Amino acid sequence: MITLKLEILRRKHPEDVPHWESYDYQTEDETANIAVALTELNQKIENPVRWECSCLQKKCGACAMVIQNRPRLACDTPLKEFSKAGTVRIEPLRKFPVVADLIVDRSILFQNLETMKVWFAEEAKTKGSQMAYEASRCLQCGCCLEICPNFYAGGTFSGMSATLPTARLLTALPESQKKELCRAYRKYIYEGCGKSLACRNVCPAGIEIDKLLVNSNAVAVWKRKLKHET
Amino acid sequence: MQKVIIIGAGLAGLSASVTLAEHGISCALISLQNSERAQSVLAEGGINASLNTMGENDTVQNHYEDTLRGGVYLADPNAVQNLTFHAPEIVRWLEKLGVPFNMTDSDIMLRNFGGQKKKRTAYARSSTGKIIMTALIDEVRRYEAGGLIQRYPHHEFIQLLTENQACYGVRIQDAYTGKMTDFKGSVLLCSGGMNGVFPEMTTGTTQNSGDVTATVFRQGVTLGNPEMIQYHPTTIGISGKRCLVTEAARGEGGRLCIMQNQQKYYFMEEKYPELGNLMPRDVVAREMYFIRRKYGGEVFLDMTELSSVTWQKKLSDLRQEIMHYLALDPKTDLIPVREGIHYFMGGIDTDEYHRTNFRNLYAAGECTCQYHGANRLGGNSMLGALYGGRKSAETIIKTAEFLTEENQEVSVSVPEKASPVLIQKISQILLSGLGIVRNQETLLKQLNALEVLANQRTYSFYEQNRLLLAEAMLRSALERRESRGAHYREDYPDKNDNFRKTTIAECDDKNRVRISFRPIPEKRADI
Numbered sequence: 001m002i003t004l005k006l007e008i009l010r011r012k013h014p015e016d017v018p019h020w021e022s023y024d025y026q027t028e029d030e031t032a033n034i035a036v037a038l039t040e041l042n043q044k045i046e047n048p049v050r051w052e053c054s055c056l057q058k059k060c061g062a063c064a065m066v067i068q069n070r071p072r073l074a075c076d077t078p079l080k081e082f083s084k085a086g087t088v089r090i091e092p093l094r095k096f097p098v099v100a101d102l103i104v105d106r107s108i109l110f111q112n113l114e115t116m117k118v119w120f121a122e123e124a125k126t127k128g129s130q131m132a133y134e135a136s137r138c139l140q141c142g143c144c145l146e147i148c149p150n151f152y153a154g155g156t157f158s159g160m161s162a163t164l165p166t167a168r169l170l171t172a173l174p175e176s177q178k179k180e181l182c183r184a185y186r187k188y189i190y191e192g193c194g195k196s197l198a199c200r201n202v203c204p205a206g207i208e209i210d211k212l213l214v215n216s217n218a219v220a221v222w223k224r225k226l227k228h229e230t
Numbered sequence: 231m232q233k234v235i236i237i238g239a240g241l242a243g244l245s246a247s248v249t250l251a252e253h254g255i256s257c258a259l260i261s262l263q264n265s266e267r268a269q270s271v272l273a274e275g276g277i278n279a280s281l282n283t284m285g286e287n288d289t290v291q292n293h294y295e296d297t298l299r300g301g302v303y304l305a306d307p308n309a310v311q312n313l314t315f316h317a318p319e320i321v322r323w324l325e326k327l328g329v330p331f332n333m334t335d336s337d338i339m340l341r342n343f344g345g346q347k348k349k350r351t352a353y354a355r356s357s358t359g360k361i362i363m364t365a366l367i368d369e370v371r372r373y374e375a376g377g378l379i380q381r382y383p384h385h386e387f388i389q390l391l392t393e394n395q396a397c398y399g400v401r402i403q404d405a406y407t408g409k410m411t412d413f414k415g416s417v418l419l420c421s422g423g424m425n426g427v428f429p430e431m432t433t434g435t436t437q438n439s440g441d442v443t444a445t446v447f448r449q450g451v452t453l454g455n456p457e458m459i460q461y462h463p464t465t466i467g468i469s470g471k472r473c474l475v476t477e478a479a480r481g482e483g484g485r486l487c488i489m490q491n492q493q494k495y496y497f498m499e500e501k502y503p504e505l506g507n508l509m510p511r512d513v514v515a516r517e518m519y520f521i522r523r524k525y526g527g528e529v530f531l532d533m534t535e536l537s538s539v540t541w542q543k544k545l546s547d548l549r550q551e552i553m554h555y556l557a558l559d560p561k562t563d564l565i566p567v568r569e570g571i572h573y574f575m576g577g578i579d580t581d582e583y584h585r586t587n588f589r590n591l592y593a594a595g596e597c598t599c600q601y602h603g604a605n606r607l608g609g610n611s612m613l614g615a616l617y618g619g620r621k622s623a624e625t626i627i628k629t630a631e632f633l634t635e636e637n638q639e640v641s642v643s644v645p646e647k648a649s650p651v652l653i654q655k656i657s658q659i660l661l662s663g664l665g666i667v668r669n670q671e672t673l674l675k676q677l678n679a680l681e682v683l684a685n686q687r688t689y690s691f692y693e694q695n696r697l698l699l700a701e702a703m704l705r706s707a708l709e710r711r712e713s714r715g716a717h718y719r720e721d722y723p724d725k726n727d728n729f730r731k732t733t734i735a736e737c738d739d740k741n742r743v744r745i746s747f748r749p750i751p752e753k754r755a756d757i
C-alpha cells in the first residue's frame with residue numbers, strides 16, 4: 001500500500017494566482033505512477049486537475065511536468081519514490097506559459113523548428129542511419145528546456161528539443177540546404193549551448209544527446225564528416 | 231481558398247494533409263494534441279509492403295491474398311488490391327522522407343509478421359511508428375511554413391455541421407481557451423481507433439476517446455463491422471493500461487508456451503506447424519484463451535533463444551521496455567503475456583474511395599472500417615493509415631464541393647464531458663459482451679444491462695453518443711451469427727458465408743440503432 005500527499009500547484013486560467021492544493025492519495029498498486037494517481041484523483045474530486053496525457057508509457061511526451069523540482073514524465077514517475085517522504089510536489093513546466101493547472105502551452109517548441117526550417121527540402125539520404133534513428137526519437141516533451149541554464153522562451157537559443165530534429169537532417173546534410181542549415185544550427189544552437197549536458201540527465205527518452213551533439217557540431221560547425229556512424 | 235478540414239494528425243491525417251498540399255490544396259489539421267503525441271507514435275513492429283528485398287519472390291498478389299485471407303474475406307477486395315499495389319511506393323516514399331529503416335547490405339530489410347508467409351514488414355528496430363511520424367511531421371512542417379497546412383493542435387472535435395446528408399464543416403473547440411469555432415469546408419475524419427471505449431484495457435492512447443466516432447454515428451454516419459475488435463495476443467499489464475509486446479518479438483523467433491509438468495509446451499507450433507506462433511492474431515489470441523482454460527496458469531513468451539545481435543539491432547527498445555516494466559530480462563526469463571484490446575477493424579463505413587454516406591464527408595485511418603475485414607494483419611494498419619490518408623485526399627481533390635465560406639466563431643455552451651464513472655460502466659458491459667469468445671446469452675444480457683443503464687438518468691450529449699455506440703457494437707455482435715476472424719461465437723463456431731457481408735450500423739434521428747448487412751463488392755480486374 002502506498003499512501004501519499006499529492007501537492008499540486010493549481011491555477012484555473014493563465015491569469016489566475018497559483019496556489020498549492022494538497023490531496024491524500026492511497027493505492028494498493030505498488031507500481032502506480034503519478035499519471036495513474038492524477039487519473040484516479042480526478043475521478044474523485046469536484047474540480048479535476050487539468051493535465052495532458054496520451055500514451056501512458058513514456059512514448060509521447062504529453063505528460064511532462066515538474067515533479068519534486070525535476071522535469072519528468074508523470075507516467076514514468078513511480079509513486080514509490082516518494083512513499084518514504086510521504087509527499088510529492090507537482091507543478092507545471094516553468095519555461096512555458098501555463099494554460100491551467102499542469103497544462104502548459106509548448107507551441108514554442110514547434111515554432112523554433114519552423115524558424116530553423118527543420119525539414120528535408122530534397123530527397124533524404126539517411127539510409128539506415130542509426131544516428132538519424134536516435135535523433136528521430138525525440139518526444140518534444142520539453143523536459144530538456146526546463147533544466148537548461150541557457151534556454152528561455154523568446155531567446156535565440158532553441159534548446160535540445162530543436163537540436164535533435166536538426167541533427168536528423170545533419171546526418172544526411174542535403175546539398176541544397178547545406179549553407180542555410182549550418183548557419184541556422186550555429187545561430188540557434190551552437191552559439192547558445194553551454195554543452196553542460198544537464199539535458200541528457202533529464203531526457204526521459206534516454207537519447208544519446210552527447211553523441212548527436214558532437215556529430216552535429218562536427219558537421220555544421222567544423223565541416224567534418226560524421227563520426228560514430230554504425 | 232479551397233479548404234479541407236482534417237480531424238486527427240496521426241499517420242492518416244498527416245499523409246492526407248501532405249497529399250493535399252502536393253496538389254496545392256490547403257487544409258486545417260485539427261487534433262487534440264500535437265502529432266508527436268498521437269497513437270501512431272506507439273506503433274512498433276513495422277509496415278508491410280511486398281518490396282521483395284529478401285530473395286523470397288514476394289509479390290503484390292501474395293500481399294493481397296494474405297490480407298484478404300487474414301481478414302477472412304470480409305474486406306473489400308478492390309480496396310485491398312489498391313492498398314497492396316501501392317504499398318511498395320508508400321514505403322519508398324517514407325525512405326525518401328528520411329525514415330532510417332533497418333537495412334540489409336543494399337536495401338530495406340524485411341521481417342516476418344503474423345499471417346504472412348513471406349518477409350514483408352519494413353521496420354526501424356521496434357519503434358517504427360515513432361520514427362515514421364518524425365519524418366512525416368517534418369514534411370508537414372515544410373508545407374506549413376509554405377502556408378498550405380495550418381495546424382490546430384489542442385483543438386477538439388465537437389460535432390459535424392450537416393444538412394440533408396451533406397457535411398459542410400465541423401464545430402471545433404480550442405481546449406486551451408474554450409473558444410468554439412465553426413470551420414467550413416469538406417471534412418476528412420482521421421480520428422483513430424475507439425480505444426477510449428475500453429479505458430485502461432487497450433494498448434492505445436487516452437487521446438483516442440472514441441468520441442468522434444460516437445458523435446458522427448449519432449449524427450447519422452453509418453458504421454461498418456463495429457463488432458470486429460482485435461485482441462493482440464501479447465500484451466502485459468502495466469499501471470493504467472495494457473502495454474504491447476510487439477509481434478516482431480515472434481517474427482524474430484519468440485515462441486508462445488505454457489508450462490506443463492515444468493516443461494515448456496509450445497502449443498501454437500504443435501497445432502499449426504506451418505505458421506506456428508505467427509498465425510493471424512485472432513487465431514493466436516483464441517488459442518491462448520482456450521489453452522489457459524484447459525491447463526490453467528499463464529501463457530509465456532519465450533524469447534530466450536534470440537541471438538544477441540537480434541536483441542541489439544532489431545529489438546533493443548523492446549528489451550528495455552520489458553525490463554523497465556516487469557523487471558524481467560527477456561533474454562533469460564519467460565515473459566507472461568495476455569491478450570489485450572489493440573485495434574478496431576470496424577468503424578466509420580466508407581467505400582474504397584474513402585467516402586462516407588454523407589456528401590463531403592470522408593474518413594481514413596483506424597477510425598474507418600477499411601482494408602482489414604474481420605482481422606487485421608500486423609504491419610497493415612500503418613500502411614492502411616498512410617495509404618488511406620493519401621487515397622482519401624485524392625478523392626477529395628476529385629469530388630469534394632469546395633466551400634469558400636469563412637470560419638465562424640460561435641458562442642454556444644460547451645457540451646459536458648462523459649463522466650468517467652459512466653465510461654467505466656459501459657466498458658464493463660462491453661468487455662463482458664465482446665470478449666474473445668462470445669455467445670447470444672451474454673450478448674443479450676449485456677444489451678439488457680446497457681438498456682437499464684441508459685434509463686437510469688438523463689445523460690449529456692457525449693454520454694448519449696457513447697451509449698448509442700456501445701449498443702451498435704453489441705447488437706452487431708449479436709446479429710452476426712457466425713464465427714469469423716476476431717468475432718468468435720461459441721454458439722455459432724463456424725464461418726457461414728451468408729454472413730460474408732459488412733455489418734452496417736445506423737442511428738436514426740430518434741436515436742434508434744438499426745443493424746443490417748451489405749454484400750462485399752465484387753472484385754474488378756487486376757490493376
Ligand SMILES: Cc1cc2nc3c(=O)[nH]c(=O)nc-3n(C[C@H](O)[C@H](O)[C@H](O)COP(=O)(O)OP(=O)(O)OC[C@H]3O[C@@H](n4cnc5c(N)ncnc54)[C@H](O)[C@@H]3O)c2cc1C
Nearest residue numbers: 238239240241242270273274275276387422595596611612
Ligand atoms: C502499441 C501499438 C503498436 C502498434 N504497432 C503497429 C505496427 O507495428 N504496425 C502497424 O501497421 N500498426 C501498428 N499499430 C496500429 C497503428 O499504429 C494505428 O492503427 C495507426 O497508427 C492509426 O493511425 P491514425 O492516423 O488512423 O490514428 P492515430 O494515430 O490514432 O491519430 C488519431 C488522431 O486523432 C486525433 N483525435 C482523436 N479524437 C479527437 C477529437 N475528439 N478531437 C480532435 N482530434 C481528435 C488525435 O489527436 C490524433 O491526432 C499499433 C498500435 C498500437 C496502439
Ligand code: SF4
Nearest residue numbers: 148193194196197199
Ligand atoms: S547541453 Fe546544456 S546548454 Fe546545451 S541544451 Fe543541454 S542543458 Fe542546455
Ligand code: SF4
Nearest residue numbers: 138139141142144203
Ligand atoms: S531531447 Fe529528450 S527531454 Fe528534450 S524534448 Fe527531446 S525527448 Fe524531451
Ligand code: FES
Nearest residue numbers: 054055056061075
Ligand atoms: S502520457 Fe505519453 S509520455 Fe506520459
